[in-house]
Amino acid sequence: MDAALTAEQDEIRRTLREIVTKRCGPGDVKAAVRTPAGYDAGLWAALAGQLGLPGLALPERHGGTGCGTLELALACEELGQGLAPSPLIATAGLATPLLLALGTPRRHAELLPRVATGELTAALAVPGAALATALGLVGDHEDDRDHRAHRDHWAGGGRAGGVQARTADGVWRLYGQVDQVLDGHSAELLLVAAHTGGFARSRALLFLVRGDAPGLVRVRQTALDETRPRARLELRDVEGELLGEAEAGTGPDVGAALAGTGERVAVxxxxxxxxxADRALARTVSYVKEREQFGRAIGSFQAVKHRLADVYVRVQAARSAAYYAAWAADARSGDGRGDGDGRVDGDGEGGERAGGLALAQGLEALRTAAAEAVQLHGGIGFTWEHDAHLYLKRASGDELLFGPVHRLRAHAAERAGLFTGEGADRAEGAAAASAPERGAPAVRVVGAGPGRSAGGAGR
Structure with a gap:
């Protein structure tokens, strides 16, 4: 891995930093999340139409730029600096890889060029609260026919609940409800996971549903993190189109495609x-240099210096982990510069799957940086008017949707073979038991940042 960024990558960072600085101030973000779309349409038009951000990692033949996951990750890092609300993660992170992996050439030609220009936004709808499981971040898909009752449990297992799909005269009809769909209230295209074949021969497949399809009801829900708007979808005899081609007993490997997508979105x-986390730390450092107590700036006290130094180390460690995971994802796909078919299946040769660990490291760094920002800003840090709570909510909201951190690490450790048999069960059980009490995993064997102990991260 070459840790140095290219001139092109530096230019991506510089351009986006200028836009975020100008258009993603605290007031801009709070105003954008209160719009019906949940984001600034003008900002999205600039990011998509002028910079081509949704198509940054798409192959050129599909209307994209032909870059890799690393370039898209650098763009996301800059957007994270300003907590910029946008449909980028839902569209380019979750939906686009699935369209690439499972879509037919006709679907590619029809949808991907529109996605690349930002004309078409998309969202992934997974029933229940199992998005992290569906993406393979906290568990693997069960494909053993001897355990049919547990297959595709992340999508409802074919029982009552979730979304069911039936076909008549060649037309698929979807019934059911999906909660907590990221940007589901505004996306023009929905990728809905639904069960076919009834309970006895149930299997989960992905269907394309238009955002204005008759019978589809979309309700934006109140979310802890307003910069990540979510929606509830109610499907009442809604017409859908199968993503890919499937015959009885055959068809696309949805589980593998979801696992590959999970690796990429985790990065x-x-x-x-x-x-x-970097922006929260920078704002806190600036504040403690100005705020005076006992006749001197509070940033001059040794205890404050030590606390901020610890945050700095964690942020830098998380940045290194994220960059390595992005490089590894490109190495696995064999398409780091967009020269291949652009598919993300998680089974390529070369790099390892480090996205889950990088995500755990990043969320923990953000939570720590946000918590210190709240405390070191004193009384003002607890107010609704200040921005510190936005960073804390981003960390908490992402962990609820894609984590939690202790399960991300436990699954990565199990997949790497660090624990076997009873040891794996004890490790995950101990992590789950300790997380509610201490807010941190009990076992930190994998991905632990500098200065971390085996006992936890909290003070």
């Missing part, structure tokens, strides 16, 4: 978290 979220 993007980790980079976003690093950017947000």
């Amino acid at each position: 993007l979220l980790a980079a976003e978290a690093v950017g947000a």
Whole structure:
């Protein structure tokens, strides 16, 4: 891995930093999240139409720029600096890789050029609260036919609940409800996971549903993190189109495509978290240099210096982890510069799967930086008018949707073979038992940053 950024990558960072600085101030973000779309449409037009951000990692033949995951991660890091609300993660992080991996050439030609220009936004709808499981971040998909009752449990297992799909005269009809869909209220295209074949022969497939399809009801929900708007989808006899081609007993490997997508979106979220943590730390450092107590700036006290130094080390470690995970993701896909087919299946040769660990490291760094920002800003840091709470909510919201941190690490350790048999069960059980009490994993064997102990991260 070459740790030095190219001139092109530096230019991506510089351009986006200028835009974020001008258009993503605290007042701009708070105003944008209160719009019906949940983001600034003008900012998205600039990011997509002028800079081509949604198509940054798309192959050129599909209308993209032909860059890799690393370039998109650098862009996400800059957007994270300003907590910029946008449909980038939902569209380019979750939906686009699935369209590439499972879509037919006709679908590619029809949809991907529009995605690349920002004309078409998309969202992934997974029933229940199992998005992290569906993406393979905290568990693997069960494909053993001897365990049919547990197959695709992340999508409802074919039982009542979730989304069911039935076909008649060649037309698919979807029924059910999906909660917590990232940017689901505003996306023009929805990728909905639904069960087919009834309970006995159930299998989860992905369907394309237009945002204005008859029978589709979309309700924006109140979210802890307003910069990540979510929606509830109600599908009442809604017409959908199968993503890919599937015959009875065959068809696309949805689980593998979701796992590859999970690896990529974990990298993007980790980079976003690093950017947000870096900005929270910079704002706190600036504040403690100006705020005086006992006749001197509070930043001159040794205890404050030590606390901020610890945050700095964690942010830098998280940045290194995110960059390495992005490089590894490109190495796995064999398409680091967009020269291949652009598919993300998580099974390529070369790099390892480090996205989950990078995400755990990034979320923990952001939570620590935000917590210190709240405390060191004193009374003003607890007010609704100040911005410190936005960073804390971003860390908490992402962990609820894509984590939690202790499960991200436990799954990565299990996949790497660090624990076997009873040891794996004890490790995950201990992590789950300690997380509610201490807010940190009990086992920090994998991805622990500098200065971390095996006992936890909290003070």
